[in-house]
Amino acid sequence: MAYTLNVNGKALSADVDGDTPLLWTLRDSLGILGPKYGCGVAACGACTVHIDGQPVRSCQVPTEAVGGAKITTIEGMAAHPVGQKVQAAWMDLDVAQCGYCQPGQIMSATALLAANPKPTDADIDAAMAGNLCRCATYTRIRAAIKRASGQKEA
Amino acid sequence: MTYHQIGANRRQVLASVSAAGLTLSFAVAPKAGAADAGATPLNAYVRVAPDGAVTIVAKNPEIGQGIKTSLPMMIAEELDVDWANVRIEQADNDPKLYGRQFAGGSMATPLHWDELRRVGAVARLMLIQAAAQAWNCAPGECSTTPGVVLHKASGRSRTYGSLALACADVPTPDPKSVTLKDPKSYRIVGKATPQYDVAGIVTGAPLFGIDVTRPGMVYATYAKAPVPGARVASADLEAAKSVKGVRKAFVVEGDPDAVLVRGMVGGGLTPGVAVVADTWWAARKGRDKLNLAWADHPTSKQSTAAFAEQAKALGAGKPQRTARNDGDVEAALKGAAKTVKAAYAYPFISHSPLEPMNCTAEYKDGKLEIWAPTQNPEPGRQLCAKTLGIKPEDITVHMTRCGGGFGRRLGNEYMVEAAWIAREAGAPVKLLWTREDDMQHDFYRPGGFHFFEGGVDGSGKVVAWRDHFVSYGEGSGFAPSAGMSPNEFPARFVANYRQDVSVMPLGVPTGPLRAPGSNALAFVHQSFIDELAHAAGADPLAFQIALLGDSDTVGDPPSQYNAARMKGVLKAVGEMSGWAKRGKLPKGEGMGVACYFSHMGYFAEVCHVAVSPAGDVKVKKVWVAADVGRQIVNPSGAMNQVQGSVLDGLSEALHQEITFADGKIEQSNFPDYPLMRINEAPPVEVKFVMTDYSPTGLGEPALPPAIPALTNAIFAATGKRVRSLPVRPEMLKA
Numbered sequence: 001m002a003y004t005l006n007v008n009g010k011a012l013s014a015d016v017d018g019d020t021p022l023l024w025t026l027r028d029s030l031g032i033l034g035p036k037y038g039c040g041v042a043a044c045g046a047c048t049v050h051i052d053g054q055p056v057r058s059c060q061v062p063t064e065a066v067g068g069a070k071i072t073t074i075e076g077m078a079a080h081p082v083g084q085k086v087q088a089a090w091m092d093l094d095v096a097q098c099g100y101c102q103p104g105q106i107m108s109a110t111a112l113l114a115a116n117p118k119p120t121d122a123d124i125d126a127a128m129a130g131n132l133c134r135c136a137t138y139t140r141i142r143a144a145i146k147r148a149s150g151q152k153e154a
Numbered sequence: 155m156t157y158h159q160i161g162a163n164r165r166q167v168l169a170s171v172s173a174a175g176l177t178l179s180f181a182v183a184p185k186a187g188a189a190d191a192g193a194t195p196l197n198a199y200v201r202v203a204p205d206g207a208v209t210i211v212a213k214n215p216e217i218g219q220g221i222k223t224s225l226p227m228m229i230a231e232e233l234d235v236d237w238a239n240v241r242i243e244q245a246d247n248d249p250k251l252y253g254r255q256f257a258g259g260s261m262a263t264p265l266h267w268d269e270l271r272r273v274g275a276v277a278r279l280m281l282i283q284a285a286a287q288a289w290n291c292a293p294g295e296c297s298t299t300p301g302v303v304l305h306k307a308s309g310r311s312r313t314y315g316s317l318a319l320a321c322a323d324v325p326t327p328d329p330k331s332v333t334l335k336d337p338k339s340y341r342i343v344g345k346a347t348p349q350y351d352v353a354g355i356v357t358g359a360p361l362f363g364i365d366v367t368r369p370g371m372v373y374a375t376y377a378k379a380p381v382p383g384a385r386v387a388s389a390d391l392e393a394a395k396s397v398k399g400v401r402k403a404f405v406v407e408g409d410p411d412a413v414l415v416r417g418m419v420g421g422g423l424t425p426g427v428a429v430v431a432d433t434w435w436a437a438r439k440g441r442d443k444l445n446l447a448w449a450d451h452p453t454s455k456q457s458t459a460a461f462a463e464q465a466k467a468l469g470a471g472k473p474q475r476t477a478r479n480d481g482d483v484e485a486a487l488k489g490a491a492k493t494v495k496a497a498y499a500y501p502f503i504s505h506s507p508l509e510p511m512n513c514t515a516e517y518k519d520g521k522l523e524i525w526a527p528t529q530n531p532e533p534g535r536q537l538c539a540k541t542l543g544i545k546p547e548d549i550t551v552h553m554t555r556c557g558g559g560f561g562r563r564l565g566n567e568y569m570v571e572a573a574w575i576a577r578e579a580g581a582p583v584k585l586l587w588t589r590e591d592d593m594q595h596d597f598y599r600p601g602g603f604h605f606f607e608g609g610v611d612g613s614g615k616v617v618a619w620r621d622h623f624v625s626y627g628e629g630s631g632f633a634p635s636a637g638m639s640p641n642e643f644p645a646r647f648v649a650n651y652r653q654d655v656s657v658m659p660l661g662v663p664t665g666p667l668r669a670p671g672s673n674a675l676a677f678v679h680q681s682f683i684d685e686l687a688h689a690a691g692a693d694p695l696a697f698q699i700a701l702l703g704d705s706d707t708v709g710d711p712p713s714q715y716n717a718a719r720m721k722g723v724l725k726a727v728g729e730m731s732g733w734a735k736r737g738k739l740p741k742g743e744g745m746g747v748a749c750y751f752s753h754m755g756y757f758a759e760v761c762h763v764a765v766s767p768a769g770d771v772k773v774k775k776v777w778v779a780a781d782v783g784r785q786i787v788n789p790s791g792a793m794n795q796v797q798g799s800v801l802d803g804l805s806e807a808l809h810q811e812i813t814f815a816d817g818k819i820e821q822s823n824f825p826d827y828p829l830m831r832i833n834e835a836p837p838v839e840v841k842f843v844m845t846d847y848s849p850t851g852l853g854e855p856a857l858p859p860a861i862p863a864l865t866n867a868i869f870a871a872t873g874k875r876v877r878s879l880p881v882r883p884e885m886l887k888a
Contacts, residue, residue: 034358098218100557
């Protein structure tokens with residue numbers, strides 16, 4: 001059936017089965033390709049989006065459960081005051097290797113900083129441990145979060 | 155006449171330089187529909203637009219190693235342009251223009267360092283010659299600043315953009331004749347440069363294979379047997395087709411032997427069932443209804459447990475063959491002051507790049523177009539041609555950015571699957587494997603077993619080394635990536651050295667994974683050297699340096715070992731890490747050292763760990779001293795590669811293991827095949843030790859020594875020797 005979703009401030013319609021994970025509705029029906037598929041079982045974080053500001057694994061959210069909630073994807077970060085800073089820090093520090101996990105990393109980091117503007121290392125570990133980076137760019141992810149929060153990086 | 159026509163009509167000038175076995179083509183490559191259609195191509199790699207914008211072609215696949223940025227940096231440096239004016243374009247697979255295009259062996263830097271600088275220098279010289287013609291002066295009187303040719307004597311100058319068109323009439327200079335810059339004047343090479351795609355990456359731009367879309371595209375999933383290679387016995391295709399959105403479901407007979415030879419070349423189409431639908435989720439739901447049954451398969455009784463038993467028996471017996479036998483090991487062991495005997499093992503592991511295997515293919519009027527995240531496009535094209543029975547020249551392969559490679563995308567079976575399914579489906583198809591498909595249909599880093607005996611004399615010198623290596627293969631051959639060189643260190647450094655080999659036939663596919671061979675061999679050899687150091691009562695770092703002997707080099711190229719370079723990094727890492735003060739560490743903490751030479755790079759690493767009484771390991775820090783020659787091309791990418799490689803090695807050592815039983819892979823996804831996460835990642839301090847050798851690659855060589863540095867540190871902390879991976883807390887409980 002048809003669902004109207006609020007994605008990055010726009011109302012978008014998709015005709016999918018209600019049990020279709022939000023990730024696949026975004027990617028295959030709405031052409032929003034920033035959220036990535038990595039595991040399908042909420043174990044890697046590559047598909048992370050915000051629903052009403054909270055980071056969620058979109059591979060685990062049935063489309064029918066979203067309702068009118070505000071969905072924000074990596075494509076919406078340029079308009080997000082914290083997201084902009086996170087993206088800028090990611091670019092300044094050249095964080096990525098392959099880059100595939102980084103949209104999910106940035107979504108989790110933005111949610112962290114929106115809730116906790118000066119996170120400690122332990123806060124970063126707790127908020128970011130759900131996001132795998134197979135290239136293991138963790139050193140720079142940590143530094144970029146520190147930079148985006150205006151804290152010393154090392 | 156437009157610029158574009160001039161470019162297209164320009165005579166084809168072919169020149170080549172041959173070094174390191176690589177031939178570069180200087181053929182002009184005007185690109186239809188390129189963003190800078192008004193630009194003039196100076197050669198296959200460089201185009202200059204009237205406004206001075208420079209397009210540089212990146213020839214190789216980008217898998218996260220940063221090559222799309224670092225190879226164009228070499229060209230841009232010698233072309234003498236501002237990096238900010240450079241636009242990078244990913245090449246398609248085109249061996250006639252670009253030779254071998256692959257990501258493997260950390261080879262791109264050593265293979266291209268000379269040639270691609272010459273590509274830039276040749277283009278710069280052509281711009282100078284065009285200016286000299288216009289000014290009616292000798293080219294030797296001209297110089298350049300970024301983007302501008304100067305004639306200092308007369309004070310005249312011309313921008314590259316204004317000269318590009320005139321270059322159409324300038325013959326291509328002999329690349330061997332051009333003078334390259336003094337590195338002291340570098341403006342681009344050696345400067346930390348963010349990846350060219352950095353903005354696209356952080357904004358979620360559709361850069362990857364999984365993001366490819368084509369008009370009218372449908373989605374496919376492909377179910378294969380849990381026992382790799384088994385044929386389809388039965389499938390309920392009608393049930394799959396009853397799912398909303400499913401268009402087709404069909405059995406692919408394939409070739410049951412494809413999986414066993416699919417490594418870098420060869421292989422083919424694995425048997426399976428394809429489901430094609432309007433969305434990938436619909437295809438997956440259809441697949442769940444297939445009620446699949448699989449035929450019996452010759453390897454359906456194999457298990458890792460049985461191989462371990464067999465290896466133990468083989469290791470205790472007479473070896474099948476002897477690969478190297480120097481001096482008299484038996485006599486040296488008898489005469490040694492101390493001897494050590496130890497059995498080591500390492501498991502199969504999976505590549506698991508985060509972007510699962512996928513490929514988009516479109517088959518129309520006998521021609522096949524492919525968009526693939528591949529490390530190895532040309533063998534993929536050949537494999538598609540052979541399997542589908544079409545001509546290679548009727549196949550185009552576009553290379554997308556890859557969401558990780560690690561060797562996995564050197565095989566191209568997913569490309570063949572997509573091509574086959576697209577032809578059957580009659581529409582453009584994006585094939586995407588599930589994570590479970592990816593983990594259970596990998597070609598794995600093979601496990602292996604080493605039965606060591608070693609001896610040291612009264613002065614602490616290693617006088618005997620014997621290894622009975624039990625691996626996988628048949629006859630005198632090893633399974634892919636399951637071998638060992640007869641020159642494996644410390645061969646050639648120990649007077650009495652014997653390397654015996656026995657192999658077991660294997661049905662599970664194996665192949666190269668980041669630092670193939672080395673990623674396992676470093677662990678066993680560097681651990682056993684550490685055991686001998688402790689047996690001799692020696693400082694392990696000093697023992698490593700002593701083992702390297704008094705000669706600067708041992709053996710001849712290409713299998714030369716530069717002991718002086720290795721001693722250099724060992725000394726450096728000792729200083730960086732405060733090795734001499736390690737005795738002051740608290741109880742339960744320790745430092746370990748290891749070194750390894752692979753992929754032309756010399757690496758020494760020290761690891762500092764804390765081990766809890768329950769046996770949990772926390773890595774506190776790793777120090778790396780690296781010698782890859784006289785020039786780091788892109789320090790930002792280089793640092794990222796080394797830090798990532800070290801953490802990748804620790805992730806393998808602490809977590810990763812693939813097992814199989816009844817021929818089936820037992821792990822399926824990250825919950826049962828964990829990778830390192832940020833909370834486990836220690837700081838990694840890196841120093842590049844500069845030596846006067848031509849620069850070499852960094853995608854792999856930092857990984858191998860990280861593993862034994864960790865396990866040697868665990869021994870220092872606990873007195874417990876890790877002889878099999880992965881490290882498990884129960885091995886280390888106080």
